[in-house]
Amino acid sequence: MTEDVFDAIIVGAGVAGSSAAYRLARAGLQVVLIERGPFPGSKNLSGGVLYGRVLHDLIPNFWESAPVERVITNQIVSFLTADSSVNLDFKTEAFNQPPYNGFTVLRARFDRWLAEQAEAAGVMLVPGIKVDGVVKRDGKVVGISADNEEMLAKVVIAADGANSFIAQQAGLRDKIPAGHAAVGVKEVIGLPREVIEERFHLNGNEGAAYNIVGFATRGVPGGGFLYTNQESLSVGLVIHLEALVERQLKPAEIFEDFLAHPMIAPLIKGGKLLEYGAHLVPEGGLKMMPPLAADGLLLVGDAAGFGVNNGFVVRGMDLAIGSAVAAAETIIEAQAADDFSAARLHSYPDRLEKSFVMQDMRTYARAVDFMKNDRLFEAYPTLLSNILADIYRQDAQPKKNLAPTLLKNLKTSKISLLDLLKDALAGGRAL
Amino acid sequence: MNRLPVTEKLAVNKYELDEGHPHIAVNEEVCRAKCKNLACLYVCPANVYSEQNGRIMADWAGCLECGTCLVACPSDALQWVYPRGGFGVIYRSG
Numbered sequence: 001m002t003e004d005v006f007d008a009i010i011v012g013a014g015v016a017g018s019s020a021a022y023r024l025a026r027a028g029l030q031v032v033l034i035e036r037g038p039f040p041g042s043k044n045l046s047g048g049v050l051y052g053r054v055l056h057d058l059i060p061n062f063w064e065s066a067p068v069e070r071v072i073t074n075q076i077v078s079f080l081t082a083d084s085s086v087n088l089d090f091k092t093e094a095f096n097q098p099p100y101n102g103f104t105v106l107r108a109r110f111d112r113w114l115a116e117q118a119e120a121a122g123v124m125l126v127p128g129i130k131v132d133g134v135v136k137r138d139g140k141v142v143g144i145s146a147d148n149e150e151m152l153a154k155v156v157i158a159a160d161g162a163n164s165f166i167a168q169q170a171g172l173r174d175k176i177p178a179g180h181a182a183v184g185v186k187e188v189i190g191l192p193r194e195v196i197e198e199r200f201h202l203n204g205n206e207g208a209a210y211n212i213v214g215f216a217t218r219g220v221p222g223g224g225f226l227y228t229n230q231e232s233l234s235v236g237l238v239i240h241l242e243a244l245v246e247r248q249l250k251p252a253e254i255f256e257d258f259l260a261h262p263m264i265a266p267l268i269k270g271g272k273l274l275e276y277g278a279h280l281v282p283e284g285g286l287k288m289m290p291p292l293a294a295d296g297l298l299l300v301g302d303a304a305g306f307g308v309n310n311g312f313v314v315r316g317m318d319l320a321i322g323s324a325v326a327a328a329e330t331i332i333e334a335q336a337a338d339d340f341s342a343a344r345l346h347s348y349p350d351r352l353e354k355s356f357v358m359q360d361m362r363t364y365a366r367a368v369d370f371m372k373n374d375r376l377f378e379a380y381p382t383l384l385s386n387i388l389a390d391i392y393r394q395d396a397q398p399k400k401n402l403a404p405t406l407l408k409n410l411k412t413s414k415i416s417l418l419d420l421l422k423d424a425l426a427g428g429r430a431l
Numbered sequence: 432m433n434r435l436p437v438t439e440k441l442a443v444n445k446y447e448l449d450e451g452h453p454h455i456a457v458n459e460e461v462c463r464a465k466c467k468n469l470a471c472l473y474v475c476p477a478n479v480y481s482e483q484n485g486r487i488m489a490d491w492a493g494c495l496e497c498g499t500c501l502v503a504c505p506s507d508a509l510q511w512v513y514p515r516g517g518f519g520v521i522y523r524s525g
Contacts, residue, residue, distance in 0.1 A: 043522065108525035163498040241503055244503075245470045248468070260434065274443065277444070277495055278477065280498045
């Protein structure tokens, strides 16, 4: 490799890496984007809903050329018990208007497209190369090494995902503690377009997103999801790792039970397995956030631990893109001032604080712990289901009004009135 | 179509196998001496790890490269890196 010094080297061509690369190249910087997979997207997997406003700001009307699957118009929260389900089902045509609220995407296709946009903007894309680590001189990151060769840059962006070996090797963080990680498992299940549209009540390119809480994970903290793509479904679970280890359960077996659940089974019936994948999900929120900037190095996306799960929506890609844009703008300023000092790069976390990225991380900081509340996974879905069963059941026995029905069910549930009040208050604040 | 064993699910995936270059190594002495829960045997979504004749084996070819085992391993007995550039699982949907 040459002794040229590039303006920026970005490790990892996921949505964060390619967004940063695109933004930098558009500002005229010389950028190298390195991807370990044979093509961008080949190592990437996520639940699959992209809340795209931040990408629209970066690439206006991206949906016109990007391989998006469906526009999410139906948002469903589902509480499961072993044999019943209670759904909150929201559908609005308002989400079906440009710039659209959210899309399903399949990352292998979408990330490839995004990297192509970066390439077209002038980024040098290098796929099929695994970066071994950063190169440091006098404590400052000055480039990367791969296959025993060095490549130098004024700044390196680690966009290498939840495991971020780059950030670890640079000394910014350790591996994620099991208490702050979840494992995501997912199947992509093929079904004809017409079947999907009929089964999920979709007109044309509308799509549905289910977030599923409760028996989905056999009571282990976590949740399920089911998203509609054009001709497939993305179905999966995200399970907290520490609880999984404690209870000695296998994710693949919990997943099989989930797929066989009477609410899920008919939704995937007749489908053909197209792919089985897994991904580590950083779920520590603010608690596990590493330093985001070091001398010569910035962290973006999953590598920095950006993610939000408040039970209604699960977000990662929009925060990844938002952080990438903030990192790129920091670097563009550094380039203009010809100042790549640590002090200058440390304006990146400040910039993030002003953006929706850190503000949302703070808004939902308490959601991380709230979403691990055991009552959420068994007691509440059961309570809801029992109340509704009492309301709907007609068995030639005298009925009771709503208030006594609620009280009776609360009394027989495992939830004390105090728990209920505490959880309602905590939930109202956390979610 | 569902209720498939994990091996059959993995068979649907695309892999570029890096023959002769395992990216996972298990330090069994550490496992035997220190490990309190053998978390690798159940946390892996691809069931890469198994115990055979008292040894922990890693069938690394089916690895989905999520890194869950590394995070869950309580005794730092795993040497787990990404496969060499271009190799390993190749997601077509993702």
